[in-house]
Amino acid sequence: MGEDMTRIDASTRPSTASTAVLPYVASAAAGRTRALRAYMLAMPVDLGAFLLPLVWDRHYWKGLIAAGVVTVVAFAMGGLYAGRRHVSFLDELPSLCVRLLAAAAVVAIIAAARHDSVPYVVGFLHQVAVSAALVLAGRALTRTAVVVARRHRWVEHSAIIVGGGPVAVELARLLRRYPQYGLHFAGFVDVPSADHADDDGQPLLGRVDELAEMIRLVHAEVVIVADVTCPDEQLLRAVRQPGAAACDLWVVPRLREFHSQHGLPDHIGAIPVTRLRRPALMGPQWMIKRAFDVTFAAVGLVLFSPVMALCALAILVEGGPGVLFRQQRVGRYGEPFRLLKFRSLRPRDADEAQTTWSIAGEARIGPVGRLLRRTSLDELPQLWNILRGDMTVVGPRPERPYFVDRFSADYPDYAMRHRVPVGLTGLAQVSGLRGDTPISDRARFDNYYIENWSLWLDVKVIVRTVSEVLHGGGR
The missing domain is CATH 3.40.50.720 (NAD(P)-binding Rossmann-like Domain)
Structure with missing residues (x-):
């Protein structure tokens, strides 16, 4: 660095007691308030304010609860619970009013269809109007509280x-x-x-x-x-x-x-x-993803157990003992694990198994092996890897350590795909990037998946995977 630059690193950084630093x-408040980042003050206050009229009038309790939930969802979709640097109730007021009106209209239409009573709908809308006023008052109070806490450096x-x-x-x-x-x-x-x-x-x-x-x-x-x-x-x-x-x-x-x-x-x-939006690699959505993985793998192992038994029997008849093929792969954070597959080809030695890129054109593959690969049935034992937590249903495909080292050296972004668990299927695979395709493109698609991850993106990848399997899109 230049001589005119003040730099603090691990070896030269003064102690925090230094008056210069x-x-x-x-x-001092950052350590105390770090845990508050995971919780939102506005959401419980909004919902509580909306449901407050139930304390003195429970005649419309079902509709009011429904309207409260719809309102909170509408606020969340509109970014009204996102962290902001400039906190202002007046800035949020137009968006709050529009979403309150939209939520009330949706629930009122449903109430009118169910009750077919004008007085009932009018009474319900009156109670919703009171709830909306309380929500606006509560939001003004929470915004004032946030500003006061920040000015006093409490948060x-x-x-x-x-x-x-x-x-x-x-x-x-x-x-x-x-x-x-x-x-x-x-x-x-x-x-x-x-x-x-x-x-x-x-x-x-x-x-x-x-x-x-x-x-x-x-x-x-x-x-x-x-x-x-x-x-x-x-x-x-x-x-x-x-x-x-x-x-x-x-x-x-x-x-x-x-x-x-x-x-x-x-x-x-x-x-x-x-x-900027960060990939949601932790928190409630990621917990839902893991719960789905466990459920998917457990149900899949039960439902496909007859198919897996037939595959094992066919492999045994064609190639003898050694139905399962175990191979070291690299998972999340670079941790190795043993991936399970049905054997479609018996490798000559351990070096061939670890360093041969593709066996798609290998003449030693028998009819059973080709069928398993074409239909992706050879991947079924990986359900056990998902149940164990080695893998997930949707994620970057796992690769062998030899190729991870090579690709990471040649393509700087390749190693970043190990920020998440590797998957049974992935966005790169359903986008045609499997077999002998550019590694740079695979890494680009995998990192796009990670940085734009959502539960709905997983659903889309699973649907496209099923479509490919049904149309014989295996290797």
Whole structure:
């Protein structure tokens, strides 16, 4: 780095007792409020306020509960429970009113169809109007409470700014001056060529490629990408690292004059910021995915047990003992495991099994083996791997250690596919990337799946997999 840069790394970083560093390390409140990031204040208050009229009038209790649930879902879909830097009830008011009206209309139509009574519907809408007013009042109170807590620094999170240009410097100044944004400035991370003043006002923690380590050192919970002058590939590699994955990622749009029409705009001072969506690799949705895996694997093992028995018998008749083929594969976080398949070919030796890329055209494969591969029946024993937790139903396909090492060296993004469990099927496979296809394309599709993961995406991949199997799309 240049001599005019102040850098704090693992070996030279002063203790947190140093007066030169103290203003920029993790805030005192950050450790206390970290757990609050997983919980939302607004949602329970909204639902409670909507259902409050049931305390004195339970005549419409079914409709009111239904309307309350629909309202909360509509708020969530509209981003009204997403974290924001600029908290303002007035900014949210138009979106709140529109979604309250839409939820009331949906439930009122259902109530009218069921009861066929104008007085009943009018009475129900009157109670919904009271609930809506209580929701707006409750939302105003929660927003006021959040702002007060931030201004007193009871709730704040340490933030690293990636960049060092005028916008990044202005962001740092705003965070130090205005605590209502709920962020405690921890320091800059930038490229070595950037010009940082050697003073306490622009503390440079480290380089962009050291972002994950700097996050750990200062206990940062938020990363803001401002005007950093580095290639997008370098920045993408930095924010993809496991150490950075737990942080909220915000960016200052390059074309700041043109704001997005989607969602509520957010800003720090007069600088617009956008929160980027992280892949949901943990939390309730990921727990649902695992529950589905266990159910799918258990039911599949029971339902397909007769088919698996016939496959085993056919393999035994064609090739003798050794029905199952066990092979080491690389799973989540690079952990090896033993993958199970029905044997379609007996390898000459262990080296052939680990280093031969494809056996699709191998003349030694018999009729039974070809049938198993063409119909993907050879994959059925992997249901046991899913039940054990080695694999998931949908995810990047597992590969052997020899090829993981080769591909990771040749394609920098290949190793990033091991952020999630490997799968029985995957987006790359149903997109035609199986067999002798470019590894770079596979890695691109696998990382796209990870970074855009949702339960619905899993459903789509499973449907397309079933379609391919039924149409004989196996190897």
